[in-house]
Amino acid sequence: MSVPIEQLGEQMIGLLPRLRRLAQAILETAPAEGSARQCADDVVQACIERALRSQISWQDQHAFENGMFSMLTRACAAAYQHAPLVVQGVPRGAQHADHPSTETLRRTYAALPLPQRAAIALVVLEQRSYRDAAAMLEMPLPTLTQQLWQGREKLQAQLQA
Numbered sequence: 001m002s003v004p005i006e007q008l009g010e011q012m013i014g015l016l017p018r019l020r021r022l023a024q025a026i027l028e029t030a031p032a033e034g035s036a037r038q039c040a041d042d043v044v045q046a047c048i049e050r051a052l053r054s055q056i057s058w059q060d061q062h063a064f065e066n067g068m069f070s071m072l073t074r075a076c077a078a079a080y081q082h083a084p085l086v087v088q089g090v091p092r093g094a095q096h097a098d099h100p101s102t103e104t105l106r107r108t109y110a111a112l113p114l115p116q117r118a119a120i121a122l123v124v125l126e127q128r129s130y131r132d133a134a135a136m137l138e139m140p141l142p143t144l145t146q147q148l149w150q151g152r153e154k155l156q157a158q159l160q161a
Contacts, residue, residue, distance in 0.1 A: 011064055012048060018126065019044045019072055025121035026076040028110035043079050047072045069126070070136040073118050080114050108158040116151030119144055 023040035050071050109117065115137065122133040123144075134144040 008052075011061070012051065012068070015065060015068055016044070019047060019068065022069065022072060022121055022126055023047075023076055025125050026073065026114065026118045027079065028106065028117060039079060043072065043075045046075045046079075050075070066128075066132055066136060069122065069128070070138070073122070073136050074138075076118065077114060105155065105158055108155055112151050112154060115139070115147045116154075119147040120151045120155075123148060 020040055023043045024037060027039050027043065047068065051068060109120075112120070118137055119133060122128045122136060123130060128136070130141060130144055130148075134141045137144060139147070
């Protein structure tokens with residue numbers, strides 16, 4: 001039994017802001033000719049189109065969200081593979097003499113490999129469980145744990161620099 005299209009539309013509309021934030025976090029780098037926000041919006045649109053074509057039939061909200069986030073991470077990976085990527089300029093953030101600038105941290109995050117950014121975005125920003133994040137990224141749980149550890153280590157090194 002599938003979800004009525006009206007209900008599916010309502011669920012997707014409710015999820016749009018989170019999908020956009022997640023796409024922007026994963027695609028902290030963007031094609032040279034576009035902004036990170038435009039690239040993220042394109043990826044979200046591709047994700048929504050894919051979901052509508054696949055006629056999603058998830059009844060429970062948790063499974064629906066996991067499915068949408070999984071589609072989004074696959075769409076981000078596809079966008080990342082098919083575009084020449086550069087780190088975009090980041091607005092200067094507030095700085096403290098003993099801490100790296102927000103810009104430095106964002107650049108460090110942007111320089112992380114896509115699997116590490118995606119893992120951090122899902123677990124830290126979206127607060128998904130490790131098991132859910134691993135399923136969304138289509139990787140074994142130990143691999144997700146390794147990606148998180150490596151990404152956090154690189155960010156921590158920047159904090160201590």
